[in-house]
Amino acid sequence: MAAAPVGYLLLIIVYSVAQIALGLWVARRVRGARDFFVAGRALGPGLLFATLLAANIGGGSTIGATGLGYRDGLAAWWWVGSAAIGSVILAAWVGPRMWRVAAAHDLRTVGDFLEWRYDHRVRATVALLLWIGTVAILAGQLIGIAWVLNVVIGLPKIAGCVIGAGVVTAYFGAGGLKSSAVVNVVQLSVKVLGFAIALPLALAAVGGLDGLRAAIPDAASWNPWESGRSGWMYVAMLTPAFIVSPGLLQKVYGARDPRAVRIGVGLNALGLFLYALVPTLLGMAARALDPGLPNHELALPMLFMHDVPFWVGALGLAAVFSAEVSAADAILFMLATSLSQDLYKRFVNPAATDRQILVVARAASIAGGLLGVFVALLSRTIVDALSIFYTLLGVSLFVPIVAGLFLRRPRALDALAAIAGGVAVMIAAQAWNSGRPIGAFTPAMCGLSGAVIAFALTFLAGGRAPSSRPAPARS
Template identity: 60%
Template sequence: MHTHLIWLIGYSIAQLALGAWISRRVKTSSDFFVAGRALGPGLLFSTMLAANIGAGSTVGATGLGYRDGFSAIWWVLSAGIGSLLLAFWIGPAIRRVAAEHDLRTVGDYLELRYGVTVRTLISGLLWVGSVFILAGQLIAVSWILNVIAGVPKTLGCILAGVLITVYFASGGLLTSAYVNVVQLIVKLVGFAIAIPFALSASGGWDALRAFTPTETYWNPWQGGESGLVYLAMLGPAFVVSPGLLQKVYGARDDRTVRIGVGFNALALILYAAVPVLLGMMARVQFPDLPQSELALPTLLVQGVPAAVGALGLAAVFSAELSAADAVLFILTTSLSQDFYKRFRNPGASDAQLLRVTRFTAVIAGAAGVGIALVAAGVVSALSIFYTIMGVSLFVPILAGLYSTRTRSADALAAIIAGIAVVGGWRLLLDGKPINGITAPMGGLIAAIVAFLVVHLVGRARGGDINSGGRPPHTERN
């Protein structure tokens, strides 16, 4: 086990060194926020996929596969489907708007389109929600350290928070894009090597296929709490995620978005079964784990040869770090751009903005550690973020991009209705579905209905069709 820990420490130091070296190229806030709008297809693909294969799609999805079986495939598959929509529909359109108006955050877009009230409301909601997804990454790292060296969850979360904050604060998107290439290679190689060894240790494919601890364990649509229901929670979130949209802002042209994000979507779809099968293999070998999210680190430490396990753990560790820096990207740019520059110091220089951004990275990292210490697990923390993001952002962003007739009041109605329904659902029903309708589904439906009702009422009264914002610009370059 100490061998695994030494490998992870060495790997972490190497990533910090690489980040520090690349950060020397970060000269302006544009470099930090949108990588100078110069990312090509390869870098966009690697930074998108590295961010998307994080704690949820490794430790979390493996835990779901361990607990519920093959239906857990929808956790990552839903992200792939959402990414397809981003690649060929939303991404190119919003990139053009961002480039035309020098937008750096999703908050910038929302103010351009709807006004400052919508920007402020969404920025606040997403800051709270993003802390939960950061906490999910930290919890995943703590599970790894716990299995390897018996490190308590509290200490593991603190160590992970320090590492991730230092690594990200050095250079923002530009640094992340290059470091993500290395992380992605480690992930792909690590999982590719670990799978056949884990399958062999589980008795081979025939033994795994015959393993049926529950009647629905091999049902691809529904099993336990997993299944197609994830599509409503995760699909919209991966279309409008602020962290992913800001990476799209960094693309040099529309072709880059279609290729980079499109191949990211394809890779997610192909990868979707990997963590689920690993979780099922872990259950064959270790059927009595006290926490299902320990399945992946336990399998890699105890269920495969040491060298293979070390490479696999490096892959998982890469996944958590790359996803965490994507979340810190959301949190820091939101605080520095959407609040500090917008309200506190509109005339802030590049140097001031970079200082504030790096300082807020420390604040965000500390907040993530605090949530991680009290959250139940990776999936529970991530579910809060994805739900908030989907029900609050999906309708306003789509409507604002493709209609000049939407108003600030329409967007506010959608945001408030979606959040209110989800909050009430969780408070009164403990988040349990009603006749197959889940809280994210209900919130998304409420947001659409509220948007349409307020929009139609406003048009009937002859209100200003674009009060509080400016019309979208989606013409092609």
């Protein structure tokens, strides 16, 4: 093993131990389930911004998006840009409205909201679907960690996934949202510093934008709308998911007030818009410097290992590792809350104490980590794994949540019809053309359209349920 790889490895080890130590230290202040799940509803705009942006700049937004930039060029911007669009909608409309409902009725999970608005059947259906999809997105983050360790020291994929799962589970399982929110501040700082330094140096290595254009002369790579399998079509898959993702909404639940939601989520959206071009250009620079990589998702680790000075590469790899870990802890948050609150407390042990719920939540985070490792070994790339989650999330959850927030009297039957219609149409579209678009419509677009149509038909045919709760007040 060369000296440089040893240095990279030591930095990653020290950084991982520091994250676990900080998470365990914060966990000492966790007094019960309210602290674990919603951080005591005490997150101000700054802490909410940090924990959201740290979660959103994960494996898909670093290694995955850089790989898309390497393969498809400028159109890869839409992978992160679509998330930013969804975050604007979350900040301006959905987030503050959802916070008011959650605070008024002590809701701790998205499942709590679905049962409050509809009934237990909707809650159980969504909880089961989310467990399937969420394990897939966790697998995507673990693959990112594995690629970093593979490039640094040649570690096999399975070993890298196990190490990543261990680090995340250790600090999240101890303190939940309270721990992860504090650790996320450190992770976000490392990411911002690492990428801010790495991008200009990587561009300088290829001779600036003029040199990059000369090295990649084909016009398709410079088309910002569509190239290869990247482009504006990501809006249909990613924008709805970033409006209704339980991992993000449950962080919103932890905000201090609606103002903290608007500012914190809004700053997160601004950060994503500013960041969206960074992995795209890094991927294109890596294509110019390291053409012919066997796997396009190795572009970012290879760039940091071989194409920038050691100290920049070390900081960049720490930033990437930080991105994977911070996103993975948000995913464990979804798994833990879904199993402990939406399934265990609601259906298995309604009289469960705070202590029992915490035990189940921590056990769920361990089980989720193990399942994530298993799915990671079956998935080829980060984007493959994440696409499963984002598509399933958008077609199953977007319509029930938005309708529940903004319509007067939607019924449980309407929500179940939307879920069934969206998932069925999405699966049919996926099978019809092997996941490729049918004309201009991707499987995600087809599924979302199916959900809207199924909801509308059932809603209009059935009328209003007199026992349903009224739409939440605006203020």
